[in-house]
Amino acid sequence: MSASTTDVDVIVVGGGPAGACAALVAARAGLSVVLLERGPFPGSKNMYGGVVYPRILDQLIPEWWLEAPVQRWVTRRSTMLLTDTQALTVDFRSEAWGKPPHNGATAYRPDFDHWLAGHAEAAGAQIITSTTVTGLIRDAQGAVIGVRTDRPDGDLTARVVIACDGVNSFLAKEAGLYEHTDAKHFTLGVKETLALPKEVIDERFGVRGRDGVDIEIIGATGGVNGGGFIYTNLETIAVGVVLKITKLGAQQQRPEQIIAALKQHPAIAPLVQDGELKEYSAHLIPEAGLKMMPKMTTAGMLVAGDAAALCLAAGIWLEGVNFAMASGMYAGETAVEAIAGGDTTATGLADYQRRLSDTFVLKDHRKLRRAPELVLSDRVQHLYPTMVANVVERMFRVDNPNPKPGVRRILAQERKRAGVRRRDLLRDGWTGFRSFG
Amino acid sequence: MVSSSGVRERHDMSLPSDVVACLKWVSHPGEPHDERFAGISPADRSALEFALVQAAALGTTVTAVTVGPPAAEKVLREALACGATHAVHVPVHGAMHSAHVADAIAEAVPDARWVWCGDYSLDRGTGSVPAFLAARLGAQQALGIIAVHWQGDGLVATRRLDGGRRELLGVSPPAVVSVEGATAHLRRAGLSALRTAAHAEVRTVHPAATAHADDAVVRAYRPRARALAAPVGDTPLDRLRALTDSGAAVAARGDTVTLEPAAAAARIAAALHEWGYL
């Protein structure tokens, strides 16, 4: 390898899960790595719903579950369908998820991201905080050779820049990797953190010890298409909604009002009652999946995590941290190989795309590519919950002396009553089956 | 009393800097138990900036000193990144009396001619370390300074007195100066300086002895009952007394209401009307 003229081998921009994993992998391979983070420490300003699926860490941090700063292990997942007065819940519990290697965990991002970045630092990456990247440095041919920061004497050059700067990545945009970004590609996530004593949470959600619950909610967001969630931490719960921005504007509704309404729903109110508001936060989510994904590589630069729109927000799925960690890891591996091979051009970095395609990162996105649209469609949002809830309500209703009607008849009647066309129902069913089935 | 096994290497450890900045690693008042938010207080930042400006003018260097746990090294690296040349860490665990902190600093930088401190530390906040340090170093002290004018070898410092008065002090070395926060704006460290500082040498000087502060029973602050000369009317201070007299239980006599912003504003306006201010 020829003597380097750059300051470092790899610059990672952003100390979220994507950036931490990218820096970890590159530093472990012996490269000189600088991670630049605008907050006072990695994770300081980062928010999300509350559940991570960290199994990808099996490859990076053996027995991560012994040390990761986890609030609770998710052993119970529910999906709720709400109408104004009804609730239908599908509830699943698994003992196994409470034991290693676990499945999902609730965690606070300032803890989790800080911990993960700590591993990168221990591997030799230099983490520089309170430093915002303000632009790319490119050579005459347009290849990325470094970044500018808001510090005095703030330019830094590298052989590979890995952009992990989160949703609506300005680095990816500056590099011309996004063809178009559009408000309709994003949803807005807002969340309240409510404090409650641990025993109260345990009792209300039917869990003990470190076990926790993840509830995804459809039909909870009024006229605005979206979804809701409730997650349990040890002594707080997170209640939030994910909202379609275009609808939010059109309906002239404020996200706070939508959360407030959700908290008053008869099925939700008993869960959140008396919770003391600790924090209110909001953040964009890249929601359109494959439709909005940028090019992942250009000469001298890779994009990972939310910056690359690698986030799955498909109703009952709200996953981004796992995709961020995985794509960060693959970006790190790609950078290591490209630098070892002496080729950091777009060709030299092309293997990144293959790694993403061959693994769950893009496979899941391909599989679920129609899901977000389906879940956020007007029918699923506004018609089906009423229809399904009414069907179930009539099935369970004991209306003696009248005999119970047949289920098929109820279905047909309720479909008509809800104004759902049979053709649409069949098509949506098929889409749903192909996505989730 | 706990003695550390550290050796005293006074002469080896004396540093070429005439100018010293004492920086305490303190937790953020809003996040008292979270090390991630801990760092240099605004007052100490001002102190460091003054030290850097003065050293540049005198053609000398700055030594940053901290007495504290291993994590306190963070403040030294920040100081190095901002332009300090030397850094000395005196490792101690737990809270110490101001006098012992000052002893430890004096041992680490016995030849200092100018020592810059913050006027009080956020967590303990007695403002007494600088005076103890001046006593130990046989130095002049100028404490709680809000403005500095350089003058020849020395400086003229503006100090706050009570009743809104100000005192101008002529200060010459050796001297300890403690400054309030935001009297100077600490420069932002450059990127390459930050990178170098991460690996720069920090000297460790073990204190000759460390004595821990007295054990204290800690509780939330409650105002003390006040002796009042004036006839006791229906005033807030009156309530104070009622509060403290009735023991720990807290029940404010004024109205406590939880309101949405608009309602809060209306309530304020209504109260101001009622009391005749509006």
Add this chain to the structure above:
Amino acid sequence: MIAVVVVRDGQLPAGGAEAVAECHGRAVLVGSGLAAAIDELQGVAIDVVTVELGAFQPAAWAARLAPLLAAEPAIVLPGSPDGRDLAPRLAALLHRPLHAGATEVGSQRIDLARNGGRELHTVTPSEHFVATLQPGVRGVAPEPTLGAPAVRAHHDVPAAVHHHDRDATVLEVQPPDPATIDLSEAPRIVGGGAGLDGRERIAQLDRVATQLGASTGATRVITDRGWVPHERQIGTTGVVVNPQLYLAFGVSGAVQHTSGLGNPDHIISVNTDQHCPMMQLADLAIVADANETLDALEALLAGGAT
């Protein structure tokens, strides 16, 4: 216990009388114009030793006072600027611990305000000590029946000053600034604290204050952020004020702040924490976001409420 009070040109420092009262009337007055100061202590002081020493010099004074005070088990100074200067020097020379920032001093028990006034630390002194008493925390109620104190002038101070006892030179004492006077004499004050979310809030506070015919003050946290000049800092190390009306937005009410607040007739506090001291002091305590409330209040006042 004995109080040591630094007097400049006959003027008692903030908290001077309180320190004397805390020591049950026993005091050493040191400085200049002591006779005038004794008059001010009528009804508080019982037994006074005077030491005329001229201009304030903490190091030299400590050296001169140490022999006089060596036998006193508990020495209390007011936590005024001069008291805070002198106390550590005395403690250093007498080889005693200093308990700084006390809210109450007894020979067996001392309460100290710590962590920016959020906590009280109670210590049991195990040896002779020096303490500083936070001005404004105890108040004094002069006893009209008490006669003039017994006064004893102390002349026996060592004249020679050791080379170690170097002091800065007092060049000038400036009277209060008109800008500060304005605040300290303002009948209505709107105060802002760390609950404010940005620098622009100060300008907003000014606008609201103007609407109410009030002046603007702030806490130390705000001056440390550089959002307002030090002249606007209310508290023991800032301006001591005494308004009729105090409106506090996002102010926790730390002892160093409230002890500079005088004795307002009416206090309104807006804070998200119902239990902080400022809320307990208030006639109207509103649990709300200070920033949004300011927005609403500004709109309301601009809408012609005045």
